[in-house]
Amino acid sequence: MAELVSDYFTAGWRERALACPCGWHGDSRAMAMELHDAVTDYACPACGNLLLIVSHPSLDQVRAAATAGNEEAMAQLAIIEEARARFPPDAA
Numbered sequence: 001m002a003e004l005v006s007d008y009f010t011a012g013w014r015e016r017a018l019a020c021p022c023g024w025h026g027d028s029r030a031m032a033m034e035l036h037d038a039v040t041d042y043a044c045p046a047c048g049n050l051l052l053i054v055s056h057p058s059l060d061q062v063r064a065a066a067t068a069g070n071e072e073a074m075a076q077l078a079i080i081e082e083a084r085a086r087f088p089p090d091a092a
Contacts, residue, residue: 002051002053003018004053004055005052005053006055007055007057007061008061009065009072009073013054014027014028015029016028020044020046020047020051022049024047026045028042030045031044031045032044038056039055040054057076059080062077
């Protein structure tokens with residue numbers, strides 16, 4: 001069964017080693033990645049078995065993590081705020 005990371009800003013999830021029943025072991029950086037609207041799936045590169053599911057953060061989660069000092073969240077928030085300034089959500 002795949003491991004779920006519900007908080008994208010959980011420290012260390014990218015580097016945590018996982019093992020597949022087929023015998024492969026490694027971290028998310030070596031896995032096959034498939035992007036979806038709400039999550040990203042990570043599968044074993046040897047057999048395709050789904051090993052990790054990471055939820056994408058909401059804007060509130062990005063803001064909270066940025067406020068707490070998470071550098072990745074601060075960078076994401078800057079990009080989001082720049083995009084929202086250039087393309088306001090209420091503009092049609």
